[in-house]
Amino acid sequence: MGAYYGSIHIRSTDTEEIVEIVKRLAAQEKLKFLISPCINGWISVYSSEKGQNPTVITVIAQQFSGHLINLILYHDDFFYYEYYRGHQLINVYSSEPEYFGTISKEEKERLGGKPEVFADLLAELPNNQTTIEEIAEVLIVRSEEERAEVYQRSLEILKRLQSDANSSDMSELPYDEVFQAAKQFSDFAKLFNISNASTCYEYLQDNEDEEIERWSEFVHIPDPAI
Incomplete structure (x- = not known):
C-alpha cells in the first residue's frame, strides 16, 4: 500500500491566529488536527482523514489572506497541490489528472500547474535560491x-x-x-523550504517518536464531538 500524505502549509508566523481558525473548522467539520509551530516561516496544518478532505483548505483560505499550499500525495500514485493567495485559488496541479476518470481537455490544462504564479511567494522567501524553472522541472x-x-x-x-x-x-x-509522484511531492516541498510535508495526521499520531522537526511543539486540536 502506497503512502497517503496530506497537509496545508501557511506562510505565517502567527500560530495563535491559525489555531483559532482551525478550532472553528474542527467544530464545523468534525475533524481532528495537529498544527506545527512556525518552521522556516511556514505553519503546517494536518487534518484527520489523512489530509484528503477538500473542504479544509477552502475554509482556511476564506479566513487567511496570505500564501497557502495544500500538498497531497495519493497512494504514491499521484502528486497534487493547490495554491491560494488573497482568499483565491491561484493554481492547482495533478500529476495524474485522469486518475479517477476521463476529464475534458480544458480541465486537464487547468490541472497542469503554472510555475510562474509562485514568483511573488519566492520573492518573500529569505535567501531564496529556487527558480521558476526548477519548479517547472519538478512538475514534468x-x-x-x-x-x-x-x-x-x-x-x-x-x-x-x-x-x-x-x-x-x-x-x-x-x-x-x-x-x-513521491519524488515530485518531496522535491516540490523542498523548493519552498517546507518541513514535515511527508506525513499526515494519522502517521503523526501513530509515530510520535519519528523524526519530525519540533514534534513536541505541535498543537493538538481534537474533534469537539469526541
Whole structure:
C-alpha cells in the first residue's frame, strides 16, 4: 500500500491566529488536527482523514489572506497541490489528472500547474535560491512510454537480483523513477523550504517518536464531538 500524505502549509508566523481558525473548522467539520509551530516561516496544518478532505483548505483560505499550499500525495500514485493567495485559488496541479476518470481537455490544462504564479511567494522567501524553472522541472511527468521503460527495467533488475543468491543490493532499482509522484511531492516541498510535508495526521499520531522537526511543539486540536 502506497503512502497517503496530506497537509496545508501557511506562510505565517502567527500560530495563535491559525489555531483559532482551525478550532472553528474542527467544530464545523468534525475533524481532528495537529498544527506545527512556525518552521522556516511556514505553519503546517494536518487534518484527520489523512489530509484528503477538500473542504479544509477552502475554509482556511476564506479566513487567511496570505500564501497557502495544500500538498497531497495519493497512494504514491499521484502528486497534487493547490495554491491560494488573497482568499483565491491561484493554481492547482495533478500529476495524474485522469486518475479517477476521463476529464475534458480544458480541465486537464487547468490541472497542469503554472510555475510562474509562485514568483511573488519566492520573492518573500529569505535567501531564496529556487527558480521558476526548477519548479517547472519538478512538475514534468514522464510519458506512458517512458514509464513502461522504467517498469520493464525494474523487472529485469529484480529478476537478476533474485537469481543471484549472493546479491542483496537493491540500490540498482530506480525507486525515484518508479515512484515519480513521491519524488515530485518531496522535491516540490523542498523548493519552498517546507518541513514535515511527508506525513499526515494519522502517521503523526501513530509515530510520535519519528523524526519530525519540533514534534513536541505541535498543537493538538481534537474533534469537539469526541
